[in-house]
Amino acid sequence: MFPFCFHLIQKYQKQIIIIIIIKQKTTFVEIEKLKKDIESKDNQILKIKQKIQVKQTQIIQQQENFEQKNKQINENKEEQKENIINDDSSLSIINTSSTLDFELVRSFKLNKTFTGHTSYVWSIDYSTFDDCQFICSGSNDKTVRIWDVDNNKQVQSFNGHSDQ
Incomplete structure (x- = not known):
């Protein structure tokens, strides 16, 4: 009976090893998928940051244009008053x-x-x-x-x- 038990133990050990390997591969695949998801999110964040920079630049330019036109309007009013x-x-x-x-x-x-x-x-x-x-x-x-x-x-x- 001992050899049979030994054989059974070996068989279960092999199955356990196979299960462990499968779990490791599954975990590895899940980790790789998560890495790709993180990389994709990082790329999305980078694109959003670039869009934000473009918008900030546009806002700054619009503020400068507004200030310049406001200054011109005020100068024109002063010229009109003095004309x-x-x-x-x-x-x-x-x-x-x-x-x-x-x-x-x-x-x-x-x-x-x-x-x-x-x-x-x-x-x-x-x-x-x-x-x-x-x-x-x-x-x-x-x-x-x-x-x-x-x-x-x-x-x-x-x-x-x-x-x-």
Whole structure:
């Protein structure tokens, strides 16, 4: 009986060894599969990081463009505020507010502010009549207004004019 037992033990040992080998191979295959999955995920992460870098670069570029355009707009507003043309009898100013600022050309000091237009003032003209001073202003709000300089009051408003 002993040899039979010995033979049985050897047979079971071989089966156990085969099972262990199969488990090891299965484990090895699973490990290799996990390695490939990890490598794939690493590649996905790398691609996402690259996309993020591209987006960050685009955002930085857009911020720089925005800041540059904002600076240009502010510079243009300042140029418009300072754009005063004097030709003996008339003044033209471009004003970025809805009020007309009458500036004395010689002193560049704000003398009076006439309020009434609801959009940009594109031109003004200065005139005297019967010892009174008048300013005529044309605006993007499609009105032309006449102002009494001495009384600081609007005398007349003409509505519906066009830029033609």
